[in-house]
Amino acid sequence: MSVPDQTSGSWRRILGTLVLAVLLEQLPWAGWALALRPDFVLVGVLFWTLHQPARIGFGTAFFLGLLADFQDGAVFGQHAIAYVIGVYLLLFLRLRLLQFDPLRQAAQLFPILLTVQLTVLLVGWLAVNPPTGLAMLLPVLSSTVLWYLIALLVRLLHGKGLQDRA
């Protein structure tokens, strides 16, 4: 967050948003809404890795990845590996990302989200069988849009605070 507070309130906020993300994915999505559903949990994890890397990182990403695997009835490890790679890429670009405005941030997030999804595809391909169609790349777009909206919201709430930290 904008204020580099290391107080307990921040933990509550982190857990709150991540739980909210998991809850959102439990809604009975179906049809087009399901195909386009952004990966709320991934966006949440990456967001907190960007702003609180000391607290949220590989471990959280791995655990939530296992949860995502359960949800999709996929092989355990498929999303977990992909999320961990996403976190790594984000840490790699972290200092850069912090300086960008929401739109450019989202544009930079796009390749990261794409890599994550392609990793899911690759691991699934190697471990199980060929997937059915490339509709699985749709959530990359919606997740990017979601990131833009979140970054914009945070920017509106906290002014230019994010740039001070960079």
Added chain:
Amino acid sequence: MATQGQLMFARGLGPTARLLIWLLVGVSCVVLDVRYHALEGLRSGFSVLLQPVRQVMRAPSDVATELGHFFTRHRLLQKERDALLVKRAQWLVSANAAHELARENSELRALLQLQTRPGQKLVHAALLYQGHDWFAQRITLDQGASAGLRSGLPVVDAAGLVGQVSRVYPGSSEVTLISNAEQLTPVFVERTGQRGLAAGSGHGRLELRYMPSQTDIRPGDRLLTSGIDRVYPAGIPVARVSRVSRSQSSPYLRVECLPLSGLDRSRAVLVLIAEPQGATR
């Protein structure tokens, strides 16, 4: 404690090392799950955790549907009721005929000393959750081991076969749809009686495999379960043939079919449980 911006130096391991460690853990997870099926306990744990959450999260859309039904116009309901009454009358007639046939059938079977077909129990279940179906076309139902479900049972809706129970948790279960690429369904063509094997081809479709190119089959033919696998009872509608094409390179026909049941649309389904005597058939 690491100060801001100095993470890389203040901690024991750099991000790359940590990435490698977690990748190792991830790959071992995949191997454990695919090769040894060792992580079913973790799956059950997640299901127990998420089951109540999903029940709750389903509530808003349930309430919306309820409200929608509440405001359905009176006339519409009357019309529906009239149509249903007509249908019921028709079905009563055919049900009587079916009773008669069943009686006759059992007598004939007794005469021929054939074993009787197993009785069947139905469990109502509702769609609880549907995940992305990129790899595995699966849905989650809100009934599980506590309702007597077990792995391998057939799941049907009003229109036809939906799939097969593939994983059972205490209060929920996972159903593999017949359109799953790894799911095979033994069927026969209703018009000709020709037996075959319907395999899922993803995208909510099926294909009828290994049909020699001179087979009499055309678009519009219905496929029913043949019952020779002793998993599905015979005669459940599965799919309708949508396209038949010949290829030069293969001795077999390419038969595409569309499932009759609403695979991802139906919200209420039935699980067929064969009674114990069925096991000794």
